[in-house]
Amino acid sequence: GSFKGVCPFHQERTPSFHVSRTRQSWHCFGCDSGGDIFSFIERIEGLEFREALAFLAQKAGVTLPEQEARQEAKTKKKRLHEVNELAARFFRSVLLQAPQAAEARAYVAKRQIDDLSADLFQVGYAPESWSALTEALGKKGVLADELLQAGLAMKRERGEGVYDRFRGRLMFPINDVHGNVVGFTGRILTADPNQPKYMNTPETPVYRKSAILYGLDKAKAEIRKSGLAVIVEGNMDVVSSHQAGITNVVAASGTALTLEQLGLLKRFTTNLAIAFDQDAAGLKATERAIPI
Numbered sequence: 001g002s003f004k005g006v007c008p009f010h011q012e013r014t015p016s017f018h019v020s021r022t023r024q025s026w027h028c029f030g031c032d033s034g035g036d037i038f039s040f041i042e043r044i045e046g047l048e049f050r051e052a053l054a055f056l057a058q059k060a061g062v063t064l065p066e067q068e069a070r071q072e073a074k075t076k077k078k079r080l081h082e083v084n085e086l087a088a089r090f091f092r093s094v095l096l097q098a099p100q101a102a103e104a105r106a107y108v109a110k111r112q113i114d115d116l117s118a119d120l121f122q123v124g125y126a127p128e129s130w131s132a133l134t135e136a137l138g139k140k141g142v143l144a145d146e147l148l149q150a151g152l153a154m155k156r157e158r159g160e161g162v163y164d165r166f167r168g169r170l171m172f173p174i175n176d177v178h179g180n181v182v183g184f185t186g187r188i189l190t191a192d193p194n195q196p197k198y199m200n201t202p203e204t205p206v207y208r209k210s211a212i213l214y215g216l217d218k219a220k221a222e223i224r225k226s227g228l229a230v231i232v233e234g235n236m237d238v239v240s241s242h243q244a245g246i247t248n249v250v251a252a253s254g255t256a257l258t259l260e261q262l263g264l265l266k267r268f269t270t271n272l273a274i275a276f277d278q279d280a281a282g283l284k285a286t287e288r289a290i291p292i
Helices: 037-045 049-060 068-097 099-110 115-120 132-138 144-149 216-226 235-243 259-266 280-289
Strands: 002-005 017-020 025-028 033-035 124-126 153-155 162-164 169-175 181-188 198-200 229-232 249-251 272-274
Touching: 033 037, 037 049, 068 099, 068 124, 068 132, 068 144, 068 169, 068 181, 099 169, 115 235, 132 144, 132 162, 144 153, 144 162, 169 216, 181 235, 216 235, 216 249, 216 259, 229 235, 235 249
Parallel strands: 229 249, 229 272
Antiparallel strands: 002 017, 017 025, 025 033, 124 169, 153 162, 169 181, 181 198
């Protein structure tokens, strides 16, 4: 059979994008591009051929012949993605249901984030507790060591065991470009001079903040389509923009813009707009970003 639809690679109203199941190929008569499943994944996900091959192999349940060590590292990363995903679901359910999250729910309402956006970005709440996450994920078979590796827990200074890293914070899961949860940003709700306003997951095998752009997994299609990426400062700016229908927006969330982040964006566009806050810190960050 064959299928017809609107092309994801250029703007059009009349469908001219054709997929042939029998020929295992695709072609757009509007922008005259085409190829096979590998070239499609390369373009839509912004991948090299080898990466596209691995991406599709995973979906098809095929094991590629690669060294065991690499396979082992991959399995470890996959497990950390699972642990982070379970944590994101836990934080989301706490925000939606827990009595102690009333203040967090009020804050989300005050910032006019609707349910759809909060769901899409999995906005959650880490309760003011030393062990709520550890206990909840422990019941799902997550080991203390795995929580430490994911940056979700910290070792107790005295005695055995671990405690929750994020406590009493509004939680924003951070996804990689493919949508895997790799870390979190936690925002404090009440001003506390002894606590940082934002707390990020530390560097882990799956989270390197210099190589991640918040919201890119949700923004990449529109960035490619519109030929422009807008970079803002914070997580909330991204959520609000997407909610308002401006979906080509990503955040450098708490780090100075890096070459690695620009390399990621370059897979989808070479046009950037910087929309940092108009305060002194924002202007300084803009000045630092422009030469890069």
